[in-house]
Amino acid sequence: MSSAHYQALESQTSDEDNEDIERRQHPNHPRSTTVKTTAPHPMVRKGAVARRRCLLPLAGGALFFIAFCYFTLSGETRITLGLGGGSEDSEEGSHRGLDSIHFRPLNESLHICSESYEDRRQFMQDKPQSDYGLLPIIYFVTPTYPRREQIPELTRLAHTLLHVPRLHWLVADDQEKCNDFLDTLLNRFGIPFTHMVSPMPIKFRNEKPAPRGVANRRAALQWLRQHNLTNGVLYFGDDDNTYDLRLFSEIRKTQRVSMFPVGLIADYGVSGPVVRRGKVVGFLDSWVAGRRWPVDMAGFAVNLEYMAQYPYVNMPYKPGYEEDLFLRSIDLQMNLIEPRGNNCTEILVWHTQTKSKKMGMVRLESKYLDERSNLGALLLNLKLMGVASTTENEGRNALISKNGKEKAHSYFLS
Ligand code: UDP
Ligand code: MN
Numbered sequence: 196m197s198s199a200h201y202q203a204l205e206s207q208t209s210d211e212d213n214e215d216i217e218r219r220q221h222p223n224h225p226r227s228t229t230v231k232t233t234a235p236h237p238m239v240r241k242g243a244v245a246r247r248r249c250l251l252p253l254a255g256g257a258l259f260f261i262a263f264c265y266f267t268l269s270g271e272t273r274i275t276l277g278l279g280g281g282s283e284d285s286e287e288g289s290h291r292g293l294d295s296i297h298f299r300p301l302n303e304s305l306h307i308c309s310e311s312y313e314d315r316r317q318f319m320q321d322k323p324q325s326d327y328g329l330l331p332i333i334y335f336v337t338p339t340y341p342r343r344e345q346i347p348e349l350t351r352l353a354h355t356l357l358h359v360p361r362l363h364w365l366v367a368d369d370q371e372k373c374n375d376f377l378d379t380l381l382n383r384f385g386i387p388f389t390h391m392v393s394p395m396p397i398k399f400r401n402e403k404p405a406p407r408g409v410a411n412r413r414a415a416l417q418w419l420r421q422h423n424l425t426n427g428v429l430y431f432g433d434d435d436n437t438y439d440l441r442l443f444s445e446i447r448k449t450q451r452v453s454m455f456p457v458g459l460i461a462d463y464g465v466s467g468p469v470v471r472r473g474k475v476v477g478f479l480d481s482w483v484a485g486r487r488w489p490v491d492m493a494g495f496a497v498n499l500e501y502m503a504q505y506p507y508v509n510m511p512y513k514p515g516y517e518e519d520l521f522l523r524s525i526d527l528q529m530n531l532i533e534p535r536g537n538n539c540t541e542i543l544v545w546h547t548q549t550k551s552k553k554m555g556m557v558r559l560e561s562k563y564l565d566e567r568s569n570l571g572a573l574l575l576n577l578k579l580m581g582v583a584s585t586t587e588n589e590g591r592n593a594l595i596s597k598n599g600k601e602k603a604h605s606y607f608l609s
Contacts, residue, residue: 293485293516298507298524305414308373308390312363315385319360320440327360331447332427334499335362336415338408339434340369344549346380346580348434353384359443363427364388365418367411369395376579389418399512406512408433408492413510425503430496435549442543445535446496452527455536457491458545466491468532470539475532486519488527493544494518497525555583559593563608570608 314324335356339345349366356364364386368374371394381388393414399406412431419429428449432438446453454475456467462481466489469477480489495518502508502525509524510517536543557574564571564585577583595604 293487293520293523296511296520296523298509298511300506301413301417301420301509303393303410303414303417305391305393305417306373307418308368308392309378309382310389311382312387314387316357319358322360324360330361333359333362333443333447333496334365334415334419334424334427334429335359335432336365336367336412336429337432337434338367338369338411338415340408340411341374341581342551343554343582344551345434346376346582348549349377349380352432352434352438353380353386355438355440356386357384358440361447362386362443365415366390367415368392369408369411376576391415391418396512402514404514406514406517409510409512409517412517416508416510419499419502420508423503425500427499428496429499429502431492433493435547436493437545437547439543441541442536445543448533448535449496449498450533451501451531452495452497452522452525453533453535454490454495454539455534455544456539456542457494458542459548460491460546465542467494468534468539470534473534473538475529475534475539482515484515486516488519488522490518490522491546492518493546495522501525554581556590557583557585557593558587558590559585559604559608560587561585563604568608 317324319327337349337352339349353364356362364381366377366381366388368377368391370392373390373392378390381390391411391414393411395406395410399410428446430446442455445455454468456465456479458465460466460480463479466480467478468475468490469479478489480486480491483489505525507524508521510521513520555577559570559574564574574583574585578585593604594601595607596602597607
């Protein structure tokens with residue numbers, strides 16, 4: 196196992212990414228709980244002042260200049276300047292606030308906890324490792340965060356990934372410190388991995404909805420960029436989804452950007468491309484909200500060679516629009532999309548969600564948490580996993596029973 200440490204970078208540059216984004220929440224957003232009033236976009240405000248001040252000839256000159264820029268610059272240049280995409284489709288799917296976003300290079304605070312490039316799994320899908328040597332690597336990015344369900348979710352996910360050859364698991368934890376328990380767990384699976392931490396900037400934490408899993412996905416994007424990886428496929432796989440093993444063979448074929456339906460999304464129970472004669476022509480998703488690419492994070496994969504052409508690859512902190520803006524930052528065009536999963540007829544990934552509960556609490560005096568029983572070590576493990584903690588004086592005393600009869604725990608532990 197090798198370990199690399201990046202110096203803590205300067206504080207987040209996310210302000211820059213977001214300064215041009217309307218902080219607007221859509222009332223129909225499936226995850227939004229509050230609706231704020233819409234502040235006018237800074238560019239709109241500037242425009243109004245300028246209109247008042249400018250004389251007619253000046254306005255004419257400006258118009259001519261804008262038209263000149265628009266027709267001379269390439270689509271790629273336009274997207275980096277934030278002037279919107281260069282496709283026929285851009286008019287139809289445009290959303291004013293989104294089209295004026297400025298993408299900038301990532302500069303995230305990211306710390307590597309540990310990593311391993313050695314594949315210690317012996318057999319996968321019934322064949323020895325060596326049979327898979329030439330396949331492109333799947334970089335499976337999993338944003339995760341500390342809560343009671345974190346370790347069980349990652350364990351279940353690891354047991355899926357254990358079957359998948361040629362995969363590097365980027366586990367990006369939304370917290371400041373490296374979790375040693377998670378580190379040990381990741382090492383034990385034998386899957387090549389990088390465990391990194393990159394917390395959500397404080398200012399976003401109390402927002403509703405918050406940009407969940409964005410800081411850590413951005414960190415993983417930065418890691419890919421820093422390693423100049425151009426051979427392989429990127430996939431964003433959240434820790435609570437359910438993955439069919441056939442998904443991995445499908446996404447591995449990605450030449451530029453592939454897409455496929457995701458089950459259990461919002462009102463329709465599905466989100467995914469509409470395909471005619473082998474081409475993507477639109478999207479079935481119950482929440483459009485101006486998104487040019489109304490897809491779920493788990494519904495696409497990107498070839499790294501394609502992504503490497505776009506230095507401004509980004510995922511702005513804009514809840515609900517993460518997928519759309521990421522795909523805009525790599526200048527996706529409709530005709531580039533490769534439909535997968537038997538022309539988008541199969542569900543290979545499910546947006547399962549786990550009900551979150553608060554930490555468990557076991558009331559036991561610390562004097563009993565010694566070698567006389569298993570409970571000291573067990574409760575310590577549960578604490579390290581963030582599942583349950585012990586208390587000396589809160590709530591009811593812990594019950595221990597035998598033959599259906601409850602007894603005071605001192606009876607068993609003294
Ligand atoms: N996540 C995170 N920080 C958070 C909340 C979520 O890193 O504060 C991760 C989470 O572990 C998951 C992804 O971001 O992998 C999406 O979050 P969640 O599953 O809660 O969102 P949903 O699927 O309900 O949209
Ligand atoms: Mn989820």
